[in-house]
Amino acid sequence: MSETEKQANLFIPSISDLIKLIKIDSIYATSNSGKNSPRKDSYAPCPPSADQAGGDAPTQKCSCRVPEATKSASDRGITGAGVTGSRTSRVCEKDKEHALPEGASNPGLLRYIHNAARYRLPQCFEGACVSLKQSAKNNWVVGHSISFSSVSPGGYKILLSYVDKDKSIGVPYFVMEAAPGGQMSCEMRVGPSQGTRATVVAQIADAEIYSFESIFDAYFKTCTASIITVNREFIALHYMQAITKNISLGAEVVARGHAAELSSASGAGRWVSDDHTVSATLGNRGLDLCYARAIKPFLTVAAMFEVGFAIRRAIATLAYEWHTDQWTVRGSVDSDGLVGATLQRALGGKNAQLACAVSALLNHPNDKFRLGFGITAAII
Numbered sequence: 001m002s003e004t005e006k007q008a009n010l011f012i013p014s015i016s017d018l019i020k021l022i023k024i025d026s027i028y029a030t031s032n033s034g035k036n037s038p039r040k041d042s043y044a045p046c047p048p049s050a051d052q053a054g055g056d057a058p059t060q061k062c063s064c065r066v067p068e069a070t071k072s073a074s075d076r077g078i079t080g081a082g083v084t085g086s087r088t089s090r091v092c093e094k095d096k097e098h099a100l101p102e103g104a105s106n107p108g109l110l111r112y113i114h115n116a117a118r119y120r121l122p123q124c125f126e127g128a129c130v131s132l133k134q135s136a137k138n139n140w141v142v143g144h145s146i147s148f149s150s151v152s153p154g155g156y157k158i159l160l161s162y163v164d165k166d167k168s169i170g171v172p173y174f175v176m177e178a179a180p181g182g183q184m185s186c187e188m189r190v191g192p193s194q195g196t197r198a199t200v201v202a203q204i205a206d207a208e209i210y211s212f213e214s215i216f217d218a219y220f221k222t223c224t225a226s227i228i229t230v231n232r233e234f235i236a237l238h239y240m241q242a243i244t245k246n247i248s249l250g251a252e253v254v255a256r257g258h259a260a261e262l263s264s265a266s267g268a269g270r271w272v273s274d275d276h277t278v279s280a281t282l283g284n285r286g287l288d289l290c291y292a293r294a295i296k297p298f299l300t301v302a303a304m305f306e307v308g309f310a311i312r313r314a315i316a317t318l319a320y321e322w323h324t325d326q327w328t329v330r331g332s333v334d335s336d337g338l339v340g341a342t343l344q345r346a347l348g349g350k351n352a353q354l355a356c357a358v359s360a361l362l363n364h365p366n367d368k369f370r371l372g373f374g375i376t377a378a379i380i
Helices: 003-008 015-019
Strands: 127-135 140-148 155-163 173-178 184-190 196-205 208-219 223-230 234-242 247-256 264-272 276-283 286-296 299-308 313-323 327-334 338-348 352-363 368-379
Touching: none
Parallel strands: 127 368
Antiparallel strands: 127 140, 140 155, 155 173, 173 184, 184 196, 196 208, 208 223, 223 234, 234 247, 247 264, 264 276, 276 286, 286 299, 299 313, 313 327, 327 338, 338 352, 352 368
16 A cells, blocks of 8 residues: 555545545646645645535535534635635645646646645544544445534444546546435546546435536646536636646636626636745635745645635635644634644554544634544554
8 A cells, every 4th residue: 555545544534535545646737846845745634624616616505514613724715716616625736636648747727726825724623523444455445433513513424435446547436425314425536538537526415415516627738627517506617727847827717607796707827846836816806825835844834815805805824734754733823813723643553544633723703712633543
């Protein structure tokens, strides 16, 4: 098993965490090959992630979503600036997609343009969680999770995923998360061709499909393109082009069927070096600036500035990530008075890998404090 797979087994299970068990290689501009590049770090376990739909996507009514009271330090997108999925979508840049022709080099997908900085934000959670995952030899991964919380939905969940381990590109795969109350989330991805990916994500609750999202990504030698649709009322078109080894430019067009006044267009750009990454998006809805720097091989700092033109609001955030092979610490503070931190610690084990996670979130304006503790066992 590779180092990436070993780290993935330490995650607290969620839909996106099970996906990360798949070994897929990301294709980025060749400028990211430096040892200390903020976009090239070795990532440690992280708590449950946000929903797949981006910050520009409509608010979902599914009752299995985390309520407002439990919003984490990583729940950005308050101002609505940036590109679809660049804030609430917690897709790690370690998730890989080596489906390009040999020798191809492109800037990756537009919706991941800010990941170098936003991945440093702590994924805070509340309550207690005990999880168990087992990877079978027949390409299936089964997980069980029990969570307890006073402010967010808890209880028992079962997780099931499938991936063809014999294929280097890691598709097709299927991931499902279900709760006894009938709440269920499903995600399926296929590769119609060597350079394309098609993904479908659905959320079901109360015997009704509350959210249905489809994504089609196309990878070319120096560029990528995506089409994202949500609930027949939201569509986004993405394009990202590598200009040089260090500079990439992109654009997004968002159209809404029932709220045309919320449609938007934005441009994006990114500059990278071995130790620095600067990314920006600017459109009629807002401005989003992100900066990440690898100070040492084990320390990365990030700064984010988000401005919403329509709501006339700006938010600034500082974050850091300190990691070793055995533990990872992430912390952040923003101009709204929200301070969060997480600690993930690998406990080891010969036949069962163990990991624990501690989360703390302090909301100064509301004088509220949230504490979380989780344990994960991965049987390999």
